[in-house]
Amino acid sequence: MAEGAATSTATTLPVRDIPGDYGIPFASAIRDRLDFYYFQGQDKYFQTRVDKYHSTVVRLNVPPGPFMATDPRVIAVLDANSFPILFDVSKVEKKDVFTGTYMPSTSLTGGYRVCSYLDPSEPNHAKVKQLLFNILASRKDAVIPAFRANFTALFETMESQVTAAGKSDFNKLNDNTSFDFLGEAYFGVRPSSTALGSTGPTKSTKWLFLQLCPLMTLGLPKILEELLLHTFPLPPLIAKCDYKALYKYFSSAAGNALDNAEKLGLKRDEACHNLLFATVFNSYGGMKVLLPGILGWLAKADKSLHVRLAKEIRSTVLAEGGKVTLNAVEKMDLTRSVVYEALRMDPPVKYQYGKAKQDLVIESHDAAFKVKKGEMLFGYQPFATRDPKVFDDADRFIGDRFLGDEGKKLIKYVVWSNGPESESPTVSNKQCPGKDFVVLVGRLLVVEFFLRYDTFTADVGTVLLGSQVTVTSLTKVAASSSDI
Numbered sequence: 001m002a003e004g005a006a007t008s009t010a011t012t013l014p015v016r017d018i019p020g021d022y023g024i025p026f027a028s029a030i031r032d033r034l035d036f037y038y039f040q041g042q043d044k045y046f047q048t049r050v051d052k053y054h055s056t057v058v059r060l061n062v063p064p065g066p067f068m069a070t071d072p073r074v075i076a077v078l079d080a081n082s083f084p085i086l087f088d089v090s091k092v093e094k095k096d097v098f099t100g101t102y103m104p105s106t107s108l109t110g111g112y113r114v115c116s117y118l119d120p121s122e123p124n125h126a127k128v129k130q131l132l133f134n135i136l137a138s139r140k141d142a143v144i145p146a147f148r149a150n151f152t153a154l155f156e157t158m159e160s161q162v163t164a165a166g167k168s169d170f171n172k173l174n175d176n177t178s179f180d181f182l183g184e185a186y187f188g189v190r191p192s193s194t195a196l197g198s199t200g201p202t203k204s205t206k207w208l209f210l211q212l213c214p215l216m217t218l219g220l221p222k223i224l225e226e227l228l229l230h231t232f233p234l235p236p237l238i239a240k241c242d243y244k245a246l247y248k249y250f251s252s253a254a255g256n257a258l259d260n261a262e263k264l265g266l267k268r269d270e271a272c273h274n275l276l277f278a279t280v281f282n283s284y285g286g287m288k289v290l291l292p293g294i295l296g297w298l299a300k301a302d303k304s305l306h307v308r309l310a311k312e313i314r315s316t317v318l319a320e321g322g323k324v325t326l327n328a329v330e331k332m333d334l335t336r337s338v339v340y341e342a343l344r345m346d347p348p349v350k351y352q353y354g355k356a357k358q359d360l361v362i363e364s365h366d367a368a369f370k371v372k373k374g375e376m377l378f379g380y381q382p383f384a385t386r387d388p389k390v391f392d393d394a395d396r397f398i399g400d401r402f403l404g405d406e407g408k409k410l411i412k413y414v415v416w417s418n419g420p421e422s423e424s425p426t427v428s429n430k431q432c433p434g435k436d437f438v439v440l441v442g443r444l445l446v447v448e449f450f451l452r453y454d455t456f457t458a459d460v461g462t463v464l465l466g467s468q469v470t471v472t473s474l475t476k477v478a479a480s481s482s483d484i
């Protein structure tokens, strides 16, 4: 089994020139963009290039390209061994690369470059990240009650929709529920109980869309999508009023956190724009993809997995006196493994970038490659987390993959958080500060689900950047075991 390694020092592997071709400036980048979105699709786009050059480290163009991005040329790292170079902030610069080769206008974020776009060498990075750590730590006990309250209501609606119409759109329900859950969990104030009313999710989605549309396809005629989404940025003005309303919620709901921000040396308004971004883009954007992703994999899994999960969850909760506590959730090994496996199969954020800070040597499984200072490195994460040299049957969802001694050894190859699952975010690295929160919320979904239901069926498709899950039947748990 390979040890994740990328090095700037000596290598025992044969040194190869990085194969691949950027083609003719401008024209090839547009042709490649069309391949990526329409003619090949992302998986095939990368796989054909890996196959052509017999290398998992390869030069290629990434979308969106002209005119959105000034330079689409990257060195792609497409295996589990070379991918971790992107986590090493002593070797790669993470300045303004959060969305890749283009950066949305800072007028969408109050004129500030928010934390996700800062390199750890910039002073405000540590201050904002510390603020987020403080909020998550201080609100630790609020997470489970807020999740239960909001998602119990979601499940009740889902049941009545399935009874009335034979189906329920989980994504739609999740969008509204996750938004309220996050506001309540982080700041103790449900957005829907403020002046925002029920408009928070729609306003947020519009603002997110302006930032992420260069990476999306909507199924509209190609020429329209190319012109509207992929070539020029949409004017930030489109979401100005929406952003203002969201900002108002944060500036009043997050009062305590903003006081703390000032003590950490941040300007109050800069901190507020950062809290908005971390909650709406990082957290809400993440939940929109993560939770349908987990439910989708469960729907496609063998029913015997449902039986095993229900057994583990119900017996552990019962042993904790019938309460869903953090302690109980920590003991649920199969539930944790299922969440890791969903994150491995479909990491919600698939692309990562970093610019070489110095001349480097990076290693794939079978060769070493020289990278020049200033070159852009890019990782397509599913190729690292579905690497057949690390994972047996790598393209198959195996719910109990991470159980046992052998399973535990694989946890470090789960890297959805921009770092190994076996490591922790700090103010000096770029690993997601929401790492533990996210894995907890993923598990809470599974826990709440199997406390209510024995099994279920759903249609699973794709939508924008994730899975679309439409629940078609729910088998409620027999009354005798549903008292928890």
Ligand code: HEM
Binding pocket: 094, 097, 098, 115, 116, 117, 118, 125, 129, 132, 278, 279, 282, 283, 285, 286, 287, 290, 347, 348, 349, 351, 352, 353, 416, 417, 418, 429, 430, 431, 432, 433, 434, 435, 437, 438
């Ligand atoms: C499913 C949910 C989530 C996913 C998939 C996710 C994923 C990621 C990834 C991949 C990065 C690194 C991006 C890069 O630099 O290349 C990141 C960074 C970040 N995430 Fe998350 N995240 C999630 C939830 C959250 C939550 C709940 C928070 C709330 C605190 C959060 C806050 C951030 C911040 C502030 C950064 C920038 C970190 C830094 O600059 O050091 N994320 N996240």
